[in-house]
Amino acid sequence: MKRSDRITAVVIVVAVTLVVVFWIVIHRxxxxxxxxxxxxxxVATVDLTFHEPQTLRITGTLGxxxxxxxxxxxxxxxxxxxxxxxxxxxVPARSPGDQIICVPNHMVITxxxxxxxxxxxxx
Amino acid sequence: xxxxxxxxxxTQDTLRFALIAAVAIVINYFDPPLPFLPxxxxxxxxxxxxxxxxxYGALATVALVALRVLATGIMKGNLMxxxxxxxFGGSLGAVIVMxxxxxxxxxxxxxxxxxxxxxxxxxxxxYLLLLITNTVGTLWYYLPVLVVAGGAAGYxxxxxxxxxxxxxxxxxxxxxTTEQR
Numbered sequence: 001m002k003r004s005d006r007i008t009a010v011v012i013v014v015a016v017t018l019v020v021v022f023w024i025v026i027h028r029x030x031x032x033x034x035x036x037x038x039x040x041x042x043v044a045t046v047d048l049t050f051h052e053p054q055t056l057r058i059t060g061t062l063g064x065x066x067x068x069x070x071x072x073x074x075x076x077x078x079x080x081x082x083x084x085x086x087x088x089x090x091v092p093a094r095s096p097g098d099q100i101i102c103v104p105n106h107m108v109i110t111x112x113x114x115x116x117x118x119x120x121x122x123x
Numbered sequence: 124x125x126x127x128x129x130x131x132x133x134t135q136d137t138l139r140f141a142l143i144a145a146v147a148i149v150i151n152y153f154d155p156p157l158p159f160l161p162x163x164x165x166x167x168x169x170x171x172x173x174x175x176x177x178x179y180g181a182l183a184t185v186a187l188v189a190l191r192v193l194a195t196g197i198m199k200g201n202l203m204x205x206x207x208x209x210x211f212g213g214s215l216g217a218v219i220v221m222x223x224x225x226x227x228x229x230x231x232x233x234x235x236x237x238x239x240x241x242x243x244x245x246x247x248x249x250y251l252l253l254l255i256t257n258t259v260g261t262l263w264y265y266l267p268v269l270v271v272a273g274g275a276a277g278y279x280x281x282x283x284x285x286x287x288x289x290x291x292x293x294x295x296x297x298x299x300t301t302e303q304r
Binding site: 002004005008009011012015016018019023 | 231234274275
């Protein structure tokens with residue numbers, strides 16, 4: 001162990017601290033939002049990181065829909081006035097890019113936000 | 124000190140080199156991936172690279188790296204894939220820079236510092252390889268993290284190597300000192 005090694009150690013500690021702080025700051029400001037559109041027009045936006053469960057009642061082209069955000073990051077359609085109920089049976093949306101679509105009602109829920117996390121990791 | 128006795132390579136040296144290579148292969152096989160840094164590993168097997176570099180010089184170290192990559196590639200079944208290429212290229216880049224560093228600064232810098240630079244160069248050359256082979260697009264935002272992580276891991280590995288070397292020296296030569304490193 002020499003003096004240069006101590007200097008290196010100090011430099012590394014400072015650099016690691018900087019990167020960690022920077023990383024945390026970048027990742028904290030990012031929220032995931034679900035945007036509800038009917039016939040292309042935004043009728044509601046729901047913050048999925050909000051911690052209270054929320055129930056939305058919106059009107060589609062055919063009739064009313066009930067949308068529930070569970071407060072744990074996912075959103076789904078619980079009731080809809082459409083013949084096939086495909087939107088109700090769709091898997092709850094939670095990651096950016098997920099969509100729930102009700103074609104008869106012209107209703108689209110899109111989860112927006114920067115994609116975080118990784119898809120897969122090979123070892 | 125092991126590297127500075129003026130005798131030819133003996134059977135003993137061959138055996139020790141083989142032992143270092145075996146340790147490198149085993150550690151490399153079980154090297155844990157870091158959960159918070161996708162794609163990054165601690166690189167513990169580089170401890171043997173450092174030992175070999177200090178004990179037997181640059182050429183032996185390149186041979187060691189080639190042996191390790193070959194054996195691990197065969198065991199994991201990913202020889203001839205980008206994984207092996209990265210492993211080899213990264214270590215090769217690190218070894219070249221570390222040898223140059225030793226040549227230029229001699230004994231003014233210690234093993235942890237050399238190893239730190241080596242760790243950084245390991246990640247940089249892997250990044251360059253990825254760019255050349257077009258495996259990933261630009262990942263500039265990940266580069267500072269890679270550099271710092273490589274440096275930190277390199278420092279740890281240098282420290283461990285220093286400890287191992289001093290114990291080895293004491294075990295092999297009763298009166299040797301390692302204060303010079």
